[in-house]
Amino acid sequence: MPSSAGPSIDTITEGGRVTQVGEGQDADETTPPVMTFGAPAVGEILAERYELVEHINNDSAGRLVWRGVDVVLRRPVAVVMRYPGGDSATEMLQAAVAASRVIHPNLTGVYDAIDEADRAYVVREWVDGRSLRELVADGPLDGARATAVGSAVASALAAVHATGMVHGNVHPGTVMISDDGRVVLADARTDGDDSQESDVRAVGGVLYYALTGYWPHTEAPLRGATAGHGRAAIPDAVRDANGVVAAPRQVRAGVPAYLDDLTTDLLDGGIAPPSSDVLAAELARLDVPADDDYLDNSGPLRFAAEPGDEPSPLAAAGGRKVALGIAGVLVVALVGLLVGISALGGDDDSPQTDPVAAPTSSAPVSEEPPPPAAVRDLQISAARIIDPDSNDRSEVRDAEKVFDGNRDEGWSTETYNRSNFGNLKEGMGVWVDLGTERTVKSVQVHLSSTGASASLLTGTVDAPSTSAGDRQVVDAFKNSVIGQPFEEHDGTTMTFNGFDADQKYRYLMFWITELPSNNGGFKLGVQEITVQGS
Numbered sequence: 001m002p003s004s005a006g007p008s009i010d011t012i013t014e015g016g017r018v019t020q021v022g023e024g025q026d027a028d029e030t031t032p033p034v035m036t037f038g039a040p041a042v043g044e045i046l047a048e049r050y051e052l053v054e055h056i057n058n059d060s061a062g063r064l065v066w067r068g069v070d071v072v073l074r075r076p077v078a079v080v081m082r083y084p085g086g087d088s089a090t091e092m093l094q095a096a097v098a099a100s101r102v103i104h105p106n107l108t109g110v111y112d113a114i115d116e117a118d119r120a121y122v123v124r125e126w127v128d129g130r131s132l133r134e135l136v137a138d139g140p141l142d143g144a145r146a147t148a149v150g151s152a153v154a155s156a157l158a159a160v161h162a163t164g165m166v167h168g169n170v171h172p173g174t175v176m177i178s179d180d181g182r183v184v185l186a187d188a189r190t191d192g193d194d195s196q197e198s199d200v201r202a203v204g205g206v207l208y209y210a211l212t213g214y215w216p217h218t219e220a221p222l223r224g225a226t227a228g229h230g231r232a233a234i235p236d237a238v239r240d241a242n243g244v245v246a247a248p249r250q251v252r253a254g255v256p257a258y259l260d261d262l263t264t265d266l267l268d269g270g271i272a273p274p275s276s277d278v279l280a281a282e283l284a285r286l287d288v289p290a291d292d293d294y295l296d297n298s299g300p301l302r303f304a305a306e307p308g309d310e311p312s313p314l315a316a317a318g319g320r321k322v323a324l325g326i327a328g329v330l331v332v333a334l335v336g337l338l339v340g341i342s343a344l345g346g347d348d349d350s351p352q353t354d355p356v357a358a359p360t361s362s363a364p365v366s367e368e369p370p371p372p373a374a375v376r377d378l379q380i381s382a383a384r385i386i387d388p389d390s391n392d393r394s395e396v397r398d399a400e401k402v403f404d405g406n407r408d409e410g411w412s413t414e415t416y417n418r419s420n421f422g423n424l425k426e427g428m429g430v431w432v433d434l435g436t437e438r439t440v441k442s443v444q445v446h447l448s449s450t451g452a453s454a455s456l457l458t459g460t461v462d463a464p465s466t467s468a469g470d471r472q473v474v475d476a477f478k479n480s481v482i483g484q485p486f487e488e489h490d491g492t493t494m495t496f497n498g499f500d501a502d503q504k505y506r507y508l509m510f511w512i513t514e515l516p517s518n519n520g521g522f523k524l525g526v527q528e529i530t531v532q533g534s
Contacts, residue, residue, distance in 0.1 A: 083119030152183035168194030204266025412525035448525030451516030
């Protein structure tokens with residue numbers, strides 16, 4: 001049914017905030033119920049132009065998101081509605097006007113904003129695709145794809161910031177990847193607590209999530225990260241005992257060093273971030289095709305450029321760590337390249353045309369570095385159960401079964417009435433001794449069922465197998481979390497990787513803090529522990 005149109009987008013007083021709403025933002029469970037008066041219906045035509053086709057969801061601010069069709073231009077649109085209209089919708093409409101002034105390929109376009117008194121709505125671009133949150137649910141992205149996403153988001157923010165406005169809602173639910181590969185930023189919303197700096201830091205959060213599948217929940221500035229976003233909530237990043245977020249390379253192997261540095265420093269409140277345009281320029285420079293020799297995405301940054309190429313925009317911007325660590329890598333790499341070319345080329349007036357020519361007799365021939373030690377299964381020499389909160393030692397038996405090579409039998413806890421060990425213990429652990437210090441590549445723990453929460457700890461204490469000795473072990477190990485757990489394959493194998501290649505370990509402890517449900521109670525079995533390294 002047609003409805004009378006209110007003021008168009010050009011007649012709304014422009015405000016100083018940007019708001020785009022819709023895709024990627026699920027309803028918050030605390031969102032109050034929406035009024036039924038004036039409720040939209042499938043087939044209804046708004047402003048004699050926008051036909052409502054399908055109700056998609058209600059966003060976390062209580063706005064109704066619909067897929068529609070512009071019957072005049074025959075194009076799909078998103079219709080974001082709020083009712084009643086009037087004063088309660090003024091901010092949304094004013095923000096839509098502001099958003100319509102920012103035209104950028106990585107921002108959703110705003111087409112119209114109308115107030116009909118009993119309800120108000122914004123019409124904007126419809127994006128066929130998935131949010132980054134949904135995409136990464138299938139698995140973290142590789143370095144090249146994560147860089148491309150970060151580059152698009154930073155570019156969109158640079159356009160918003162150039163107008164003096166703030167986006168204020170950058171997180172995996174508002175980053176959309178269309179079916180044709182386009183990355184767009186939607187659902188901008190500021191509340192006065194946001195800043196351009198918090199937008200830039202949130203790019204670090206997006207990169208972190210793309211690389212690891214975790215979001216660094218914090219207080220401001222990373223809006224959209226709090227647990228109050230309903231189904232849009234994302235698991236928090238892994239942290240050490242002091243609450244410091246683990247670097248992406250500690251969470252997942254294969255993250256390029258340059259991207260690890262950038263992401264970590266963007267999230268470090270002690271390091272001033274670059275402006276969005278500088279960050280966008282740097283990420284755009286790094287966002288190159290996978291077959292381009294300019295960047296090796298499997299490891300630290302390297303160059304195939306000529307010495308006369310322009311320096312990194314981040315290096316030109318200056319700042320601590322030369323703008324988040326990347327510029328420092330760039331400068332060192334570029335200086336090393338120039339020195340290497342100069343040394344190989346000899347006299348400046350007679351440049352060496354063959355940069356790999358054999359060294360002269362006065363220069364010693366460098367020896368090839370020894371090949372890395374082969375990764376293999378390491379022998380566990382001993383194991384025991386750590387149970388510091390119980391004088392009853394009945395649960396510390398059968399520790400030898402966790403490394404006997406038989407996954408059909410192992411050690412298990414008793415059955416508790418709550419997942420947190422019946423609120424009787426802070427946890428239990430399986431301590432293993434590798435016999436001597438070893439370089440560890442990965443640790444696999446094969447469990448009896450899914451749903452457990454655990455971490456991997458290390459330390460240097462080998463105390464007696466008593467309650468007091470177990471307490472010594474826990475106190476010595478609890479602040480040394482290593483590796484990052486994730487479930488793979490059948491869901492019962494928890495793998496820890498991301499170990500420091502320069503660190504050696506002898507004692508490891510698999511520390512269990514939450515038990516899975518099991519036949520009316522809570523219980524977990526550790527069937528086998530396998531350590532790989534050299």
